[in-house]
Amino acid sequence: MPDNEWPDPRLPFPEPTPSRGRTSLAAAVVVLVLLAAGGLAWRLMSNRAGAPVAEASAPPPASPQQSTRPCPDPRLRVAAAPEIAPVIQQAAAGLNQAGQRCSEVAVQAVEPGAVLTAKPQPDVWVPSSSAWLAVARAQGRNWATAGPPLAWSPLVIAGPEAIGRLFAPGDKTSWAALARDAADDRVPAVRMPDPLLTTTGLLSVYAVHQAIARVTPDAGIATLQALTLRSRLENANADTTDVLAQLTRATDDTAASYEVGVFPATEQQLTAYQKAGNRVRLVGAPPADGVVDADYPYAVRKGAPAELSKRLRAAITSAALTGAGFRAAATDGALTLPADPEALLGPARQWSGYRSVAFQVLLMIDGSGSMNEKITDRSGRSVTKATLLRESGATAAQLFGEDTSLGMWYFGTSGANGPAHVEEVSFGPLNSSAEGKKRRQQLAAKIGSYRPVAKAGTPLYQTVLDGVQEMRGRVKPDTATVVVVLTDGSDGGTRFAMSNPDFMKRLQAGADPARPVPVIAVGFGPGANLPALQSMAKVTGGRAIAATNPADLASGIAQAFVAAHARS
Structure with a gap:
């Protein structure tokens, strides 16, 4: 691998080396970190269905003499949720001066749960929920944020149009109805991302529990009903980007509809998929009994290059974000997430640790x-x-x-x-x-x-x-x-x-x-x-x-x- 290329985006940030002649990575390194409270392994994921995120800029053609020179380590390393990483990559590319071959900023698409385990930690982190910053603080890692999040996107319950009448009658969805439909086998399949790795999974589990608890006074029964949905999942570790990529390759609407089934996604992911004009059309809407927002804070680690991180944030424009399908403000009526991260992680661990018996x-x-x-x-x-x-x-x-x-x-x-x-x-x-x-x-x-x-x-x-x-x-x-x-x-x-x-x-x-x-x-x-x-x-x-x-x-x-x- 040439010295100026970014490694496999599934991996954490590499340790910087003191010399310019860095050796190539011979194999992918997978970091498994056991949670002290849950005893569960967090795996790493990449932006497999999104835009590639290697170098943050596309350098101009180099002369033969220039191409022999290795690039220095980037001054600013950025980890971003996969769906927003392409926007940040574009902003980082705009910081390069004309004729500059090596970028000062490297952007990597990483699911939030994987960033928590990365060594060293990135200089800038744009997770898909501020909740992850609270989780990081509870683990002794502090990130400074200035101003509101960059963008917002509510979670939707989505699925192919062919089965929309089953889970979204009248283009309306709800978590409680999804749980009932799954328990009664009225939907062909339900998929959910890993709640200890992804924001979509973490917030979906929280919203499901909240929605059922509002209509079920007894906490024990409410928990069981929420876990009934967990027990009916076709895949409890489904990567939403993988699901969408599978649908882009589908040639048979009906077969794809019943194979993929229903899944949560961000509104931005659904919008981007629909704009691409794929054969299999999707329907989806924020659940009426529990709208929950993914938000995208811009967080900077202590000791990061302050001026460069400020320039990068300024380069990420509202127009670029809304053009990519994100919202410029929080969704009205969205659930307020608990300040204590354990209120989110507790149900998430329960779902992740669930075994079918x-x-x-x-x-x-x-x-x-x-x-x-x-x-x-x-x-x-x-x-x-x-x-x-x-x-x-x-x-x-x-x-x-x-x-x-x-x-x-x-x-x-x-x-x-x-x-x-x-x-x-x-x-x-x-x-x-x-x-x-x-x-x-x-x-x-x-x-x-x-x-x-x-x-x-x-x-x-x-x-x-x-x-x-x-x-x-x-x-x-x-x-x-x-x-x-x-x-x-x-x-x-x-x-x-x-x-x-x-x-x-x-x-x-x-x-x-x-x-x-x-x-x-x-x-x-x-x-x-x-x-x-x-x-x-x-x-x-x-x-x-x-x-x-x-x-x-x-x-x-x-x-x-x-x-x-x-x-x-």
């Missing part, structure tokens, strides 16, 4: 007579525990995904020789048939018709032991296997009664670390033996929940599902 659930419901007793829920209603359970169960049933296998038992004996529990829904895939109905429908019908048995005892401990043993035999790789037990009281009143120490001894004796079966124990009302439920949950790696509201059960199951999907 199937669920196997055994739902065990207390059918003893005490479930007919009345309690007051959090809203002040006077309801029976059975009513609360029916409402809770119906809500929880909707949370189980299509990749869930499920069975349901009732426990509670009304006679001296009665069994500890009876099977109400046979175990099997939720989307398969049982007794002539889809198992999900059968589950909902059984819970809806639930009626406790008067004067029935509560064989709680025996039922838990049997349920854990049953599900332990079903444990398999990449599958979360859990037992959910719903009860209002304590073990007793049956021939299966045992002391808590005896129960815990038997539960621990049957534990198998290679085949874990967590117990999610839900106690209804003030009479539930929460200490016992907490003990059985703790020893199995599950959790105990006190339920005085229909949302409590669903929230607890949602949190358990989120934990099961987290990478260990």
Whole structure:
């Protein structure tokens, strides 16, 4: 590689060398930096679908004598988000004097997450969101900004025109609708960029969580619904520039539409694609339930050549930016991003660390007579525990995904020789048939018709032991296997009664670390033996929940599902 050429734009800035005779890079260097909080690797990306960004200027032809002279290191190194890098490259080229062969400014297209890991750091950084500057500050790197950002561009939900009616009816989009459509398979595919590397990914994840939280009061359920979209992604590390490049090469509108599907992009990227007159036309709009802006701050590192960096900023004109499809002002009504970068990075890490697992659930419901007793829920209603359970169960049933296998038992004996529990829904895939109905429908019908048995005892401990043993035999790789037990009281009143120490001894004796079966124990009302439920949950790696509201059960199951999907 000639000495005056910029290296592969996928790489961080090279270390400057003291001599002019620099050796070529023999191989691409990939820097993997583990995040202290998340333990996740950040990869580097380049502007593969955008304009090339090697030298910042196109030097005039050099004489044979001139071409033998190596160029000195650039005085100013600039890292810019890929979509704005060509505009900055053009401005940098205008700083060259007539006949000047070597540029003082080198511009490189780098995704913001990659700049955080680069060594040395660039002199000037133009990320696609000011949020990255806050992330850098939290890591001990400070960048000085003067004045407002260079430009703005709201995120849009985009996709081929052929499937626009599916995700953008009436040319309107929303994050919540996209999540619902993905969960119900009403869109062919959804792609999302890496939220720990790209602004489009980072802000999309934040906006999805915010949009769903506004219409879902329970935080646990809201998180699960947001992760439902994550679980349905065709590609969770899709580079938007790659997606657009794929569409530019497409020759079949319909095939390309269903292969690519729906994806977030900046308005600028969508506008630039449409102006190019590509065969496959796109539609897209900022989501009505969460407009979020990418902004482009001009940030300078301490010690950078001050005069040259000022000249470069002055050379980046509003006309050039708006001509490239950027906005000159922030979008009205756009979400205000949190000042604490962790509020953005937390959900992003959760998405990046998500792993797809199937669920196997055994739902065990207390059918003893005490479930007919009345309690007051959090809203002040006077309801029976059975009513609360029916409402809770119906809500929880909707949370189980299509990749869930499920069975349901009732426990509670009304006679001296009665069994500890009876099977109400046979175990099997939720989307398969049982007794002539889809198992999900059968589950909902059984819970809806639930009626406790008067004067029935509560064989709680025996039922838990049997349920854990049953599900332990079903444990398999990449599958979360859990037992959910719903009860209002304590073990007793049956021939299966045992002391808590005896129960815990038997539960621990049957534990198998290679085949874990967590117990999610839900106690209804003030009479539930929460200490016992907490003990059985703790020893199995599950959790105990006190339920005085229909949302409590669903929230607890949602949190358990989120934990099961987290990478260990």
